[in-house]
Amino acid sequence: MKVLVGIKRTIDANVKVRVKADESGVETANVKMTINPFCEIAVEEAVRMKEAGIAEEVVVVTAGPEEARQTLMTALAIGADRAVHVVAEQDIQPLAVAKVLKAVIEQESPGLVILGKQAIDDDSNQTGQMLAALLGWPQATFASKITLGEGEAEVTREIDGGLETLTVKLPAVVTTDLRLNEPRYASLPNIMKAKKKPIDAKTVEEWGVDAAPRIEVLNVKSPGKREAGVIVENVAELVDKLQNEAKVL
Amino acid sequence: MASLVVAEHDNIELKRATLHAVTAASQFEGEVHILVAGADSAAVAAAAAQVAGVTKVLHADDPAYGHGLAENLAPLIVGLAEGYDHLLACATTFGKNTMPRVAALLDVAQISEISAIVSADTFVRPTYAGNAMATVKSNDARKVITVRATAFDAAAEEGGSAAVEAIDGPGDQGLSRFERHELSVSERPELTSADIVVSGGRGMQSGENFSLVEAVADRLGAAVGASRAAVDAGYVPNDYQVGQTGKVVAPNLYVAVGISGAIQHLAGMKDSKVIVAINKDEEAPIFQIADYGLVADLFKALPELAEELDKQNISKN
Secondary structure, X not given: OEEEEEXXXXXOOOOOOOEXXXXXXXXXXXXXXEEOHHHHHHHHHHHHHHHOOOOOEEEEEEEEOOOHHHHHHHHHHHOOOEXXXXXXXXXXXXXXXXXXXHHHHHHHOOOEEEEXXXXXXXXXXXXXXXXXXXXXXXXXXXXXXXXXXXXXEEEEEEEOXXXXXXXXXXXXXXXXXXXXXXXXXXXXXXXXXXXXXXXXXXXXXOOOXXXXXXXXXXXXXXXXXXXXXXXXXOHHHHHXXXXXXXXXX | OEEEEEOOEOOOOEOHHHHHHHHHHOOOOOOEEEEEEEOOOHHHHHHHHHOOOEEEEEEEEOHHHOOOOHHHHHHHHHHHHHHEEEEEEEOOHHHXXXXXXXHHHOOOOEEEEEOEEEEOOEEEEEEOOOOEEEEEEEOOOOEEEEEOHHXXXXXXXXXXXXXXXXXXXXXXXXXEEEEEEEEOOOOOOOHHHOOEEXXXXXXXXXXXXXXXXXXXXXXXOOXXXXXHHHHHOOXXXXXXXXXXXXXXXXXXXXXXXXXXXXXXXXXOOOOOOEEEEEEOOOOOHHHHOOOEXXXXXXXXXXXXXXXXXXXXXXXXX
């Protein structure tokens, strides 16, 4: 079985994000960019399937600017076999990404598609569900365990009340949650090997997908800042303040 | 035109999350309707009909809808969409799972987790873990929206007298099936609607040590939460996680114990009214947003806190 993984290049999770002075967006110049953490978990899961002999090939796909090639290299270094880069210089929103992935999937015919549950930049949490809808496939979102069976997969999902286990027919779209696995650090030999793996780059227009944004960002502002309060000396003072000053007890 | 709120429930009770989405929906012009799709879910439809501000309940009762499978719910909602400008659900794992599937089938963008409504097509939503608030305008004819519960008050459970209309849907799509649940059972209040939350982090060092957090929480009638680090380490289940990719809470009082305060955690609790931080590291970033900070060893401070609450007759049990 072929496993296809969709990934996104995002600002590194440890970067303190700053809103641009003109409120047009957040500052991305000279900011460390990396593979979205949930996408990294998706790549790791697919590579483990290959190592376990369940998957024959792992193909990673991204839609994004020229620089997103770096993110594909990260996935190839983890162990993906080859990459598809759908080059899009403009803002590409979740619905458009789902359409791009659908086009690639129709060409690649994977048996399973794994995506991160959300990108930590726009926090949309949509693409996997949208892709499943467009393909008419089942979806298993927020996965913490995937067990592949004959023509179907059993997936445990992290939900608000605890855990839920579903069986989905294959092919299906699965999105990852944090507890699915712990991604490895790519070794230096694997980083070198990744450079020789094929990356098929074509523009979003060449894929014939309408990627026009449906949502217009009017402005982006910093949230109201919370000021640091006071340091109390001991537990008794804390309880007294909560009771008599903050009046929350 | 009207708004449709997709109800979240377990076939027995209407989940509180739905009430927050109703409040958001009521800010648009036109009537607010609720869709209750479930199995043997008449009690939920009856409860939905009581919600203040709701004028109609659409009730689709079919085994296919009993477990909230997105594959089955989405075509049902899409079939109803024509009558509505706005389709809403709360941004819980249920809403997040279901609504993008609806949006894609309608070929519209989804506006995720809105925290304010500016107009019928313009919304504010947090991005980058709440560090950048984006005002966005949807140019689609129909708006599919998930709602951040902490940004909209819950609608009153009583006061409405909506008509309940039974409807049929396309039923089981044969793509997925429910196997089982492992739900956390707790006597404590639900994390996202609790008045007080006490959360533990990596500093708790083990699952057993969470009993210290629980001892304080139970005296305050509080819910127990956790940072991602504590969940990843296996101290507590996943549904305890507060943060960017977990639950968002905004209680009157949030007590963070042994939590350093990564931006991903702050994203889930910084709208709390009063924040208390207990941490032995005085440099911990959590102190920068806490109203009251106590630099102390939590293994000493938590038992003292429990004792002090008893002494001051604040304990609820």
